[in-house]
Amino acid sequence: MIRLIKKKAKSIVCSVLAAVTLFTMNPAVFATETATQTDTVSSVDVSGSDSSDAADKSNTDSTADSTTTAGSEANDKVTISKNDKPYLSLGADLTPDQRATVLGFMGIELTDLDKYDVVYVNNDEEHKYLDSYISKSEIGKRSLSSVLITEDKKGAGLSVSTHNINYCTVGMYKNALATAGIADAKIIVAGPFPISGTAALVGTLKAYEEMTGKKLDDKVTDAAMDELVTTGELNKSIDGDSKDIEAMIADLKKQLADGRLKDESQIKDAIKEAAKDYDLKLSDDDIAKLTSLLMKLKDANIDWDSVINQAQDWASKLGDKINDPGFWEKLGNFFMDLWDKIKSLFS
Template sequence: MKKLFILLIVSLISLYPIHSFADMAEGDMIVTLGANLTEEQKESLLTEMGAPSDVQIVTVTNQEEHQYLGKYVANSLIGTKAISSSAITIAPKGAGITVKTKNINWVTDEMYVNALITAGVKDANIYITAPISVSGTAALTGIIKAYEISADKTIPEEVKQAANQEMVETAKLGDSIGDKNAAALIAKVKEEIAKNKPKNDAELKSIIEQAAKDLNVTLSDAEMNRLIDFFNKLKDLNIDWNQVSDQLNKAKDRISKYLQSEEGQGFLEKLKQFFIWLIDAIKSIFS
């Protein structure tokens, strides 16, 4: 009887094979939803993401968010509820990472890209959202969790911690030197570390100072010390620096291609017209 039962189970498995996330192909999507979302909010976000009806959903808890962020950011910023959500779509091999956000008010798209590259994420289109305006710090936890499933790989805990720390440090730095400058500075330093791994604090400080000089920003002593501490931790981790460099280059290529595209040129023209209008408006005040 037992043998008959086993044969029946084997037959059923062969008829209905279990889907493996390692089989995810280009265009496939996996979604993360905060555990504290209402059913109505979940449905609304899934519609917003354009998720298919059979999309795989990964739930992220507030406990997990605190696990990865508690060391780097105030508990009040993480909150007591998990509501940040995301959709990760597998991109073509070699495409790099793109990030778009909605209702995220502190962490920028570029900050997510930088942190995800550190975590080892590659070739993915990521959409991050929430039903209300949130800082966005907790979203990274879910994205990394979903990527591990979709890519069928385990990202070391210390690398996850480093990615979350990087995101928070960049956001804090953005409060003083501007979001774009902060993200660019972190990317520049990582790119240089990938090329020439610094041997000591003096070399690392020199790399950071040069990146700041290139961006025409000034770092306080406290900011410099925080960055040295962070990058020292980063360079000693088991990170594929060749992949980091490759993904950073792809991110830069995407920006360049966008600016050269018709859409990008249209954006620049609108920006130019805005500044012309602004200058004329200022002139009219004093005329």
């Protein structure tokens, strides 16, 4: 409900701003800009592979940060030092220059690498986890995604930052990691150049197991992989904000955790209701994908506490602005100022 209120308020603001713009702008200029913007739309590579054609372009801008790519608004700007006793998972096929690039994103000097606990993820491991959800050609033949992870204090939740990741959002990682049973951790995901980042989840899970000595359940990690890929597909197929999609999935998972969804029929009804709450238009195919995912999650041996904590974290972030006493006052002042400007156009 809070999310819906925010969307309605945003819709009203956009409508008023559009009216002001139309009253004040030169029609000829408006037509020109529209044509120009249409002509300059560019495509983004959202391949599920760490080793797409871009992997052969080692001179590609390797300093690009995820603050300019998908999920940037949710980037937690994580910093981790060696005093945090982190574990590092490196793609086994990184060249020396590429390794230096990803370490730089993590704040690690190449000369200090021997001071860290390091594991390596190879391409066979990526195929083991991802072949069921992504084609072999998309996964590719090289492992490049790298991850730095450290445990955080109990109750801190998940904090994630990404660099050179142009497909998986921070929210996607958090939801999938919560499903896998990771509750309190700080994580940095990096690529040597813009890549999808789907394979980085494999590295995160492997590093977490090494760090904690805790073996994660295979069925649960499989469900986490399914969730990551399904969320990415929904982000592409649904006309909506990726954060709304991720929050909707976290909400549905919480309903599973609370025992409210006991069969496929209830799950489908919950999906349709959640889509209304988050103002998302789902196709029949979208509903089928979500139903399949949630049925798998229902039958897996999931640590539901971590899922509930992640869902509550979403709810907290969504509610902060609405519950802020100054939010509505600022919104009211905004509309008053805007109305004064509109009236001045006709005076």
